[in-house]
Amino acid sequence: MPIGLALPQYGAFADPALTARVAAEAEAAGYDHLWTGDRILVPNDPQNHYPGGDGTVPDGFRTFLDPLTLLTVAAGATRRARLGTSTLNALWQPPALLARTLTTVDRVSGGRLDVGIGLGWSKDEYQAVGVPWEGKAARLEETLDVLEALWAGGEDVRHTGALWTVPPSTVLALPVQRPRPPVLLGGFSAAALERVGRRADGWLGVGLPVPALHGIRDRLHGAARAAGRDPRALRLILRANPVITATPVPAEQVPRRGTIGQIADYFADAMRQLGAEPLLDLHHTARSADEFLALALEFRAALAG
Incomplete structure (x- = not known):
């Protein structure tokens, strides 16, 4: 089963040279997918809360590099690994321009791009780029139409x-x-899951308890069957942003916290039960570039074992 790593991109790790180094070494260690995310800014007085933790935007988001530019950097440092966005806020730019940029990244990488799209959570970022917060679902549907x-x-x-x-x-x-790069969509609402089943190649999920993921998988498959599509073709990308601990934590804290072994066991269980593709993000736990890479390599070895 493919295994993915979020590339260094923000906070203390917002360094294109580090992105290239980690991309090359992660590929050599056996990672199959390398990913970037998408942020523009951190408002000083946010209109809505960050959907994680206590609702406070992580400090690292104050320094955030462009996802598609970094995938181009990673393309030059790798030969095999696929390159994806988890997630790209596609509504922040006109779809005709986005189509050209994504085409270019796919060509630069030799056809290794996975287009992961989300709607974001920050009204302030939408305001900053002049895109209405209201009507996002309809805007996404037409964006996909223009891209195709x-x-x-x-x-x-x-x-x-x-x-x-x-x-x-x-x-x-x-x-x-051909006919296009794979398109993966995020979201948890009934409408979002129906959209994945109807027109996407997979779902971009997060580290929920495995029993909850079974229910989401069943809804995705039902939507695919209703659209006359093969549900078995849908990919399930499962992202976790854990804090790595030196000693084991209670099971209910995994995968938000835990040892490398606990996080690897969680992903192995999701892979076995759901066919999920793990995606590990170390931005919230690594304290240096060397630790970022060391943890990535340790996790890959643990999951292989």
Whole structure:
């Protein structure tokens, strides 16, 4: 089962040279997927709470590098590992421009891009880029429509929708992956899970208890069957941002906290029961670049064992 690592990107790890180093060494250690996330800014007086912990935005988010630029850096440092976004807030830019950028990353990487898309949680970030907070679901649906039209390419590309119009056009710069790069979607609402089953290649999840993930998997599969699609083709990417401890913690704290062994056991269980693909993020626990890489390599070895 593929195993993923979130690349150094923010806080003390916002260093493209470190991103390249970790990408290369993680690939050599056997990681199959390398991922970046998406933040623009941290408001001083936020309109809504961060959806994690006590609702306070992590300090590291104050220094956050662009996800697609860093995937381009990682593409140059690797040869095999797939490169993905978990997640890209796709609504922050016009879909025609986004399609061009994603096409370029896919071509630079030789066809290794996974496009993971979410809607975000910060009203302030939407305000900063001039995109309405309301109507996000409809905007996402049409964004996906525009991406698919432009990725199909040809001499008669067009789209007419409520938000965007692409006049009859020629688009010949296409992704390596045909008919398009895999699209993965996040979200927990009934509508979000239905959208994954209806039109995505997989779901970007987080480290919930495995029994809860069974219920989500069943809803995804039901939505896929209702759309006439094969539910077995849906991927389940499971992300955890643990605090690594030196000694074991109570089971109910895993995967939010725990030893490398406990986190590896959690993921192994999710892999065995659900076919989930682990994604480990070490930004909240590593204190230095060397520790970031050492923990990544220790985790990969533990999961392999």
